[in-house]
Amino acid sequence: MIHTEGLTKQFGPVTAVDHLTLDVQEGEVFGFLGPNGAGKTTTVRMLSSLISRTSGSAEVAGHQIGDPSAELQLRHQIGILPENVGLYESSSAYENLEYYGQLQRVEATALRQSIERLLRMLDLWEKRDQPVATFSKGMKQKVAIARALVHDPVLLFLDEPTANLDPEASKTVREFILELKRERRTIFLNTHHLDEAERICDRVGILNTRLVTTGTPGQLKLGMSGRRTVAAVDGPMETMAAAIRARLGDRRIEIQGGSLIVDVSDPDRDNPEIAAAIVGAGGRLRQLTQVSASLEDVYLKLIHEGASPA
């Protein structure tokens, strides 16, 4: 659905996005993580042909960006939720959606049906004629998401959809995005809420002007923490470490207080061997835990150290 090759955007001497090479598959929810100023919004604007690229190429929903003849067709096929909802406050929810539907050239009957379906899904149908100015932030965000969907796009760009929302409103918006995910929509989600990315996204990419890494949240966490097992034990630590090496071969084992931290290659195969080695060496096994980093750990490490996961 999205393929970019060396996509770069410079504003004068400042490079906002540097050689971005990325693929997003149809039906995938792709999370784009990065600190403020990392180039996430610039990327979305380039991919939706709102701003030009400096170099590189990108194909979005079958259209090359930067091709003037394809720009309007591309914008028919994508929906965008910008960082600022940008609704007409004195207009009603219905009027806001109707205007954008008309600009998207949705036929009148189909537009009415689409607006009703979306507002009902978002629990806003009863309030459809009220001015948006009277809505809470969460409700406005929902109207803005509905606006991005009113023409039934094949690809949805959501730029910080839960930014500045209270926890309850964030939850409502997240649940709606999960509903869209169940409909197998392709979603490109800009966020710096790691928890949100982990819960919603099939894959994530971490951007800090350059793309630092991509992968599933699980892959990234595993890549950063490695595969390590922590055994809380009582008994002769050195003897137990030697017994583990004897069973699993030479490997790094750290002794920290009453715990042995063992590098493992296949936890399902190695953990029973570790338990057996400890018991065999006369130790008592109190607990065996698989270590895993959080996505936050991975993100912070990659952003601050510029490291790539193993």
Added chain:
Amino acid sequence: MRLSQAWIVARHDLGMIRRRRTILGALIALPAGVSLGFPLLVWYIIAQSPGVGDAVIISFVDAFAFWFAIGGVMLPSSISAYSIVGEKTEKSLEPLLATPTTDGEILLGKVLAAFLPTMIAIWAGAAVYMVLIDEITRGTLGYLYYPNAAIVVLLFALAPIVAVLAIEISVAVSSRVQDVRSAQQISGVLFLPFILLYVAAEIQVFPLDTDHLLLLAGILGLVALVTFRICRRVFDRETILTRWK
């Protein structure tokens, strides 16, 4: 350029304008004031100075009619300032730019939304003005002064050109200001040269006859063409998204 797409933008903005009482008030008050107030003044002058010459009456009538050109500056400035800076303050330009609508179509829609109500208000006001002036001056002049070539030039060349110029300046100003009032105030600077022209007409320095009105329309038409280029450069989606403050 698809006119139908521009018309969707214009129709939407016209709907928004309809909700703004201050804009509606200005659209009604200025033409009504000119079309009712000035004929009343002419009637008063004739009534108070029975021997007043035809030339004096005509110079007054022409100068007062020039207010319909001044309306062409004042009215669209406030509408277009609202319709563009209003979008900017509500941050609704980005979603609008993300639709399959070209920059030119959006700009044309915005121009139409400011231009049409202005011209309707001016033409309606001018119709009332002409009827009242004819009624008041017929006895003194001995003929119907309106319609004449000068008013045709004023209403169908000068006023529309002035309105377009005011809208263009408003668009250019909109890129640099943060609120509607500032946009209106800065665009309102255009109002001053027209007031000077009005004063010049009143003191017989610049007669507002057909030739002078055509000359003025021609000069302003050229200025409007140059301003249009600036306007197109300012109203470019990349500029709007990355440089508008």
